[in-house]
Amino acid sequence: MSGFAVRHSVQLKSMLILLLGVTVTAVIFMAYSGYISNNRFNQAMQAKQARIENLTSLLASPLWNYDYAALERIERIIMDDRDILRLEVLDEGLNPVSVRTSTALPPNAPSQQIELPITLNDDSGKRQAGTLRVFIGKASLQQSLHTLLGELLTMLALLILVLFICVWLIQRQLVNRPLKKLLQAIENANNTRTFTQVEWQSSDEFGHIIRAFNAMQQMLSAQHQQITRSEQRFRALYNDAPAMLFGLTRDGFLLNTSQHLRQCLGYNLAYLQGLPLRELLTQHSQQHDYPELISNLRQHGQIREQALEVRTADGNKLDVVLHACTPAAGDTSLVAVMTDITHLRETQSMLDRQARCDSLTGLPNRRQLKQLLSQQLSADNARTSLMFIDLDRFKSINDTFGHSLGDELLRQAARRMQGCLKQTHQLCRLGGDEFAVIIEHQTDPADAVLVAQQILQTLEMPFALADSEIYMGASIGIARYPEDADNLDQLLQNADCAMYRAKDAGRNGYALYTPQQQESAREQLAMEHRLRQAIEHDHFILHYQAIIDLESGATVGAEALIRLEDPALGMISPADFIPIAEETGLIVPIGQWALHEACRQLREWRRQNPEFYLTVNVSTRQFQARNFYSGIRKLLQHYQLPGNALVLEITESLLMQDHKHIIRIMHKLAELGCRIAIDDFGTGYSALSYLQKFPVDLLKIDRSFTQGCTQPGPQRGLIEAILRMSESLGLDVITEGIENEEQWDYLRTRKCQLGQGFFFHRPAPAAGININPDQEIERFTAKNTN
């Protein structure tokens, strides 16, 4: 719109409307005037006729009575009307009696002829005396009519003229000026987005409109600012968001690429604007992904997670996922986002690798092993040997030197083992200190043995770690396919069996799988089942072995020893079920039961001998159990026992574990008054330093030392050393396995306070324990004297 040169202005329109209105009014007015005039004409005509009729009646008598003078007078009266052109009086035979013609008007003037009967009404009744024929001229009436219409038309024309001028002035003054201002403001808003206020003060509709317009302008201005800010925000968001945003037409052309996209791809805006998406793709993606993409785009107007390869400006390839959708109904272009999944792909492959490989050594893990094996076994005429390798004593080393050293040890061991293998052999780490080797296409079983021997050799060499040399052996089990197993699981299980066999056979060796190994494993399972049954049906019993004051021979306490009395097999030795209980974790409930039962029995005994105490074996797993301490406390409370009535026997291996936790529990137990004894002292990898760290009260010297103590030798030296050390550390010592008097005597001379063994008492049920110290003394004294 340029200026205000509006082609069809309101003014013109209103003038036209006015013109139309005036025309219609004029037409109506003319019609009405015509109608009125016509009526008037007719009325005038009728009035004339009426007058003539009235006069006609006057004619009757003169006509009838031949009073022509009177007739003439009346005729003259009638003729006084100058519109009457002609008058004819006819007698009853319609013969003209008199004819008169007006001289004022031409005889051929338009006229209307009327004929009136001249009726005589006298005493002899009514009769027609004749007829009056009159020609009434319309000229004067029409003249007056025309004059009237002319005046009316003139008035109308004047009225229209005045009306037009008034409306024009009104338009110009009242409408055009405010409209002009309004238009100016609207143009400003359109062109420059400046929402100016219109200055106009009036109380009419324009005043209202302009006030409303100003309010609207104000609102628009605020909205515009808001929208501008919002648009800037969204633009910034669009460009700066770490997402590759762009618009996409349905024909696959790029629009409005975001800054992030441009940065990621390295192209500029001008290049990308209107570029076919196809041009961005790699050759591969153009061929494989683009057809589906463009098809989806055209058919569905959306793209869902389409994986693409995009080439960047510097020639690199990006793996992306493209997602595009129509933001609002009716939009022709789509909003698209490309997500760079290159890193994701890398991460995924890494995770894949991690899932398949051991993180520590980089070797395939158990899962991968199974997969590899599965592949091997599925091949026709597959001949494969599987070797399970368990590093001996690794657990102790790990416990002793810490995990990091253990990990390093594992890495080095793996490297050494890898060095023994051919290309076709696959070393895997199954977890912990367990490894496996797949030997493919083996034709001779001896190959596997050879490999096993090489591995044993290489592992026997010391590992230089933490400034010391660590020695470590391995137990290797070998199972072959298809000789030893039909399937993968069986092969795994059998290799495992063989490995345990090797371990049982004294470690640092290898064993080939035999069916007997399978039998042994089955027994182990049966034992586990029996243990569960025993826990459920209370098949355990406690036997006790008295602890003797070696000086006096008095019984001062007893060691609780668990036995399993199976309903079918009878009494089962702890040596048979404790390792399995340890291995399966059943040791925890069994140990709890044992503590419970021991405390109950102890309470009974202490009624007779208030100084009597019991030592109870606590496994490492039991000790580490979460509720161990609170369980002990509750037991003591329940049976109203003092803490010192209970001695908890632990193995040295426990002290190798998580020091802080163990020490905390031990201190708490010490607060209760409980004493801690180290069982089988001297048989493990004892580091004597822990005797200082841990609140240990008692040492139990293993029977293996006792057996040789009567003879000079290393065992005797050890006992003496232990006894001396205990003395200096203030620890009590219980010597186990005293089987004869000599040993007793020797130990007494060496100031060993306490002892237990077959010489005094074999382990027996509670009823078999004589807790009266005096009686015991007597018995041993008698034995001595005997």
Next chain:
Amino acid sequence: MLLTLLACLFVWILPVSGQIAHAATVSFVNPSSPSNPFWSAVTRNMRDAAKDLDMELRIIYTNGSRLQMVNAVRNELDSSDKPDYLLLVNEPYALSNMLELAEQAKVKTFTFMNPLHPGQKSLENAPRSQDFSHWLGMLLPDNRRGMTETLNQQLECIRQKNQSPPYHLLALFGSESNPASRVRRAALQQAAARAPDILLDRALYTDWNQQRSQQLTESYLDWSQRNRVQPALIWTENNLMAASVVKALRDKGLTPGKDVCIASMDVSSAGLNMLEKGLLSSLSTGHTFIGALALVILHDYSRGSDFVTTETPYTTSVSLIQLTPENAARYRQRMRNQKWRFDYREFSRFYNPEIRYSELLKLKLQNSGGVIN
């Protein structure tokens, strides 16, 4: 004379009036002037009657003026010598005034010649009523019968002229305001309606004017010519009109009495002449005796013989006679010899109780005149 005395005695003893002892005085308010031939004849006959009946008749001419009529009555009644009876001719717009004056003056009144005008309906039964107790009644010519006879005479005339019916008739009457004219006109119209061969074209008033009569006749003739009508019969109310008709016919080239049969009323010398010459076909007459007959009736009344008891109440009609060319000469002769004079005592029921006023005149006329219809 003896009888007169006896009668006087008889009357005297009656409680009616003491005036009867002397000759009854009658004032006749003449509507016309002494120059009017008709009324002159009437007056003459009345004088004859007064003489015969020994009555004192005073005649006051009023020249056709109603005002004069009323004044005449007032003067008569106001005078010290007021009459015993007032004899009036009905003149519309004057009669009721005159009657009222007479009523106030307690003077007996009798009217004759002109019947009541249609506008005088209030007076139709007024004679001897409470308001007009002194109005004794009216004596009128029997126009109906007269007209019928005249038309018959006319028909007879025209039939001799070899004309075929219908016979077109023009009738010219005196004045619309004249009750007699009106009554005669009505009578003529009725008679014409009754006569199957006669077609009354016009019944026009001439205002007793000769010139007017001639004009109207000429107009009629023009009209008849225009309308292809053969004029056959013309009737006029008096002889003057008849003369005008004759003149007009002649002017139009027609022969009176030959092409057109003309009848007229009344008898004048001129009229008689025309009759004799055959210009007129008939003249009806007898009207001039009605005044005299009225005096007879008053005479009889004054003598105690009230016409009302024997005749039609209040109003008595008198039959007329027709003169034709055949009897015209005789009539003229009688007129000329002055012999045509009745002894009016013969008309009096005082003297002749058996007679009937209405028929007697015609009879007397016919007998005395030798006229036989």
